[in-house]
Amino acid sequence: MSFDDPAQGRRRRGRWLGWLVVVCLAAGAYWYFVARDAAPPSGAPAGAAGPFGMAGMRAMPVPVRLATAREETIRHTLRAIGTVTAFNTVVVRSRVGGELMRLHFQEGQWVQAGDLLAEIDPREFQAALDQARGQQQQNAAQLQSARQDLERYRLLFRQNSIARQQVEQQEALVKQLEGARASDQAAVDSAALQLSHTRITAPISGRVGLRKVDQGNIINAADADGIVTITQTQPISVEFTLPQAEAADVLAQLRAGRTLEVVLYDQNDVTELARGELMSVDNQIDVTTGTLRVKARFNNEDERLFPNQFVNVRLIVSQQQALAVPSAAVQVGSIGAFVYVVDDEQAVQIRRIVAGRVDGPLTAVHEGLQAGERVVVEGTDRLREGGRVDIVSVDGTELAPAPRAAAGGKGAGGARAQGAAPAGH
Known part of the structure; x- marks a missing residue:
């Protein structure tokens, strides 16, 4: 005679109850997510879904903003x-040494090439020029006397009154004095040049900066800072x-x-x-x-x-x-670059494109689009192939909302999508 263990029987019933709960949950989930959406409510047209079901949510139009693909100038x-x-930048320096007597510019002033900027005490250089000119006049007088003597010697030589040697010596003396005359002229020119350097002028046109030295100071050509800096700003690089x-x-x-x-x-x-x-x-x-x-x-x-x-x-x-669309319309996914195209029926198409150069807010499109087609630039996150859209604006122009349809007719979003598109689109 055998008897079943009561504990073992309870375990069997517990397993059957667990499987029953799992089956009931699965059936309930199937009805909630699939069968309820697929079955139309009482009195609804065949194929209609409940307004709050998943299919109903997918059928609702998505509000979007559109832009038109058109020919644009794309710049590289x-x-x-x-x-x-x-x-050009020039540091104005003195080419001679001396006391800075006067400054003839204001800091930050615009100056032209050749304008007087500063003056150095010229007396020392004027004295050197006067001395060079005096020496030049003295040697010029000697040259004139030597030339006159040379003419007399040549006349006497033709008369056989003096020897040839005396004439040749006088000719050498004249040439020596002519060389001295050239040297004297160079000394005069050098002294005059040094004197002209006491007047410092602008080498280029431009704007002067802040002065580096004040009036009354002793300056010389070895000063690295110079007097002032001139920068040429017209033109500029x-x-x-x-x-x-x-x-x-x-x-x-x-x-x-x-x-x-x-x-x-x-x-x-x-x-x-x-x-x-x-x-x-x-x-x-x-x-x-x-x-x-x-x-x-x-x-x-x-x-x-x-x-x-x-x-x-x-x-x-x-x-x-090139044909271009706003850069915001270009999406990138597993198929590469693509855009959402909205047709005349306000339905969405996913269109693969070959994108070109980006120029700021525009992107060139080499393949995949035609001029005049409309693409979505805002509201792409909920779009899908074949879905319907509610157009908010086209090319930045806001569209007025369409009036709501009567009960039993199309929804407000569908009416707006059908009647809100501007003329020509």
């Missing part, structure tokens, strides 16, 4: 940070560097004889400061940085550029017409 622009440099990978495109444009435009912006890269042109490039690449130094020229008529100023540089290498 290189960005860099540059330093403004004076076209900007130096910057380009990566060696971009050097080939720039050099190709220059060899073709094209003028490359350079645009400068402030340190915040917001306000445009000036427009100029690329002037020259260096003859070698810096091996430590792999960059090529270039220089651009600017007229700087308003003097907004100041020497040693840091600026943001945009070098426009080339520009061409």
Whole structure:
């Protein structure tokens, strides 16, 4: 006679109850996520889903903003940070020593080439010039007397009154005095030049800086600081560097004889400061940085550029017409670059494209789009293939909301999508 263990029976019933609970939960989940959405409510048209089910949520239009693909000018622009440099910088120094008598400029003043800047005590140099001129006159008188004697000796020699040797000696004396005359003239010119150096003039046109020496001081040609510095700011130049990978495109444009435009912006890269042109490039690449130094020229008529100023540089290498869309419309996924295209029925299509150069807010499209097609630029996070959209704006133009449909008709979003598109789209 055998008896079942009561504990073992309870374990069997517990396992069956556990499996029953699992099956019930699975059936409930299937009904909640699949069967409930698929089954239309009582009185609804066949195929309709509940408004709060997953299918109903997927069927709701997504509000989006659109832009139209159109032909635009796409520029190949290189960005860099540059330093403004004076076209010419001159340290004005004295070429003679003496007391600085007067200064004829104001600090920060604009001067023209040849303007008088300072004067040095000229008395010492005037005395040297007078002495040289006196010596010149003395030797000139001796030369004149020697030439007259030479003419007399030649006459007497023709009359056989004196020997040839005496005539030759007089000719040598005349030549000696003529050499002294040339030396005297050089001494006079040198003294006059030294005297002219006591008047210091501007060698170039530009703006003077702060003076380095005050009136009344003794200065000389060995002073390294000089009197003042002049910087030529009209025109002015900007130096910057380009990566060696971009050097080939720039050099190709220059060899073709094209003028490359350079645009400068402030340190915040917001306000445009000036427009100029690329002037020259260096003859070698810096091996430590792999960059090529270039220089651009600017007229700087308003003097907004100041020497040693840091600026943001945009070098426009080339520009061409191409089909373009806003860069915000271009998405990247496993299929590569793509955009969401909205057709005339306000349905979404995922369109793979071949994107080209990016020019600020625009991106060129080489393949995959046609001019006039509309792409989504805002609201892409909930879009799917074949989904419907509610158009909020097109090319920045806000659309007025359409009136809500009557009960039993289309939803407000569908009515807006159908009737809100502007003419021509």
